[in-house]
Amino acid sequence: MALPTSIKLFEMAPRDGLQNEPGTLVPTAIKIELIERLANAGLTHIEAASFVSPKWVPQMGDASEVMHGITRKPGVVYSALTPNLKGLEGALAAGVEEVAVFGAASEAFSQKNINCSIAESLARFEPVLARANDAGIRVRGYVSCVLGCPYEGDISPHKVAEVAKALYEMGCYEISLGDTIGVGTPLAAKRMIEATRQQVPIEHLAAHFHDTYGMALANLYAVMEEGVGVIDAATAGLGGCPYAKGASGNVATEDVLYLLEGLGINTGIDLQAVIDTGIWISQQLGRKPSSKVALAKSTVG
Numbered sequence: 346m347a348l349p350t351s352i353k354l355f356e357m358a359p360r361d362g363l364q365n366e367p368g369t370l371v372p373t374a375i376k377i378e379l380i381e382r383l384a385n386a387g388l389t390h391i392e393a394a395s396f397v398s399p400k401w402v403p404q405m406g407d408a409s410e411v412m413h414g415i416t417r418k419p420g421v422v423y424s425a426l427t428p429n430l431k432g433l434e435g436a437l438a439a440g441v442e443e444v445a446v447f448g449a450a451s452e453a454f455s456q457k458n459i460n461c462s463i464a465e466s467l468a469r470f471e472p473v474l475a476r477a478n479d480a481g482i483r484v485r486g487y488v489s490c491v492l493g494c495p496y497e498g499d500i501s502p503h504k505v506a507e508v509a510k511a512l513y514e515m516g517c518y519e520i521s522l523g524d525t526i527g528v529g530t531p532l533a534a535k536r537m538i539e540a541t542r543q544q545v546p547i548e549h550l551a552a553h554f555h556d557t558y559g560m561a562l563a564n565l566y567a568v569m570e571e572g573v574g575v576i577d578a579a580t581a582g583l584g585g586c587p588y589a590k591g592a593s594g595n596v597a598t599e600d601v602l603y604l605l606e607g608l609g610i611n612t613g614i615d616l617q618a619v620i621d622t623g624i625w626i627s628q629q630l631g632r633k634p635s636s637k638v639a640l641a642k643s644t645v646g
């Protein structure tokens with residue numbers, strides 16, 4: 346199948362990128378500056394915060410302050426994770442204009458991550474969708490562990506399709522399919538998409554691939570060939586998941602942009618500005634960006 350002619354990038358660094366940062370809390374001002382720099386670089390969808398329990402994910406404990414603190418750029422959607430009604434109410438009070446619920450295709454991961462079964466999570470999301478609908482905001486849905494689980498191992502593509510379908514039928518406008526621990530390979534990624542697109546139209550599917558085994562770009566190319574046109578990525582390749590030990594961050598935004606430029610797919614995003622932002626945030630965190638493109642195009646290496 347031909348590759349999509351346009352790709353929407355969903356930037357994850359402020360949320361998925363920072364939620365698992367070890368050590369001291371990243372200052373709110375740094376998070377705000379990161380979000381503003383990303384918007385200025387041309388990213389139009391930025392997952393900015395997470396309204397989850399601060400006991401579970403301390404780095405996201407200042408979600409409200411972050412959302413209140415950012416200067417919003419017209420045309421940019423600043424979204425946040427909301428696992429339940431409490432999170433949604435916090436997000437609404439902070440002026441969030443799009444939220445996301447997050448489930449899993451693995452029972453064990455669901456328990457570790459959000460302390461309930463898959464069925465309980467779906468039941469918990471129903472009132473979140475209803476309230477968000479009343480408030481006039483869109484809800485994205487995530488499915489974690491679509492290509493493998495740290496506790497259960499292999500995950501059936503049919504289980505992924507089943508959970509994605511439930512979220513879509515509940516009203517999620519887009520379903521982001523997470524290779525949470527980055528174990529996928531291209532053929533497995535294709536098979537997972539083939540099964541899921543039977544239940545959810547391909548234009549409502551997004552790829553959210555972590556790069557633990559260095560396969561994320563290859564997997565993205567494979568699912569783009571299946572028609573996936575939305576990609577989640579984190580500048581500097583920041584991140585990991587608190588409930589998936591050893592998992593590295595999302596595929597780096599810089600690397601995805603370089604791939605897309607090479608394919609002649611224009612995103613309107615300024616690659617150099619993203620590289621600079623990745624170097625800046627990595628310096629704040631005391632490390633180098635994990636983006637190969639950033640390292641190749643700069644002197645930080």
Ligand SMILES: CC(C)(COP(=O)([O-])OP(=O)([O-])OC[C@H]1O[C@@H](n2cnc3c(N)ncnc32)[C@H](O)[C@@H]1OP(=O)([O-])[O-])[C@@H](O)C(=O)NCCC(=O)NCCSC(=O)C[C@@](C)(O)CC(=O)[O-]
Nearest residue numbers: 396397398401428431432447458459460487489490523525
């Ligand atoms: C879902 C819960 C809250 C259930 O946690 P729980 O303990 O089962 O919830 P509860 O309803 O029994 O409440 C317990 C306490 O948490 C509070 N609470 C309850 N809800 C909230 C809230 N929204 N915001 C703030 N506080 C909250 C609640 O008020 C209470 O406070 P206490 O009375 O003990 O002081 C918990 O398990 C949690 O916060 N988990 C966080 C999971 C998480 O953030 N994981 C990382 C994101 S998912 C991910 O990274 C994957 C993804 C999306 O990127 C895709 C991929 O890569 O695959």
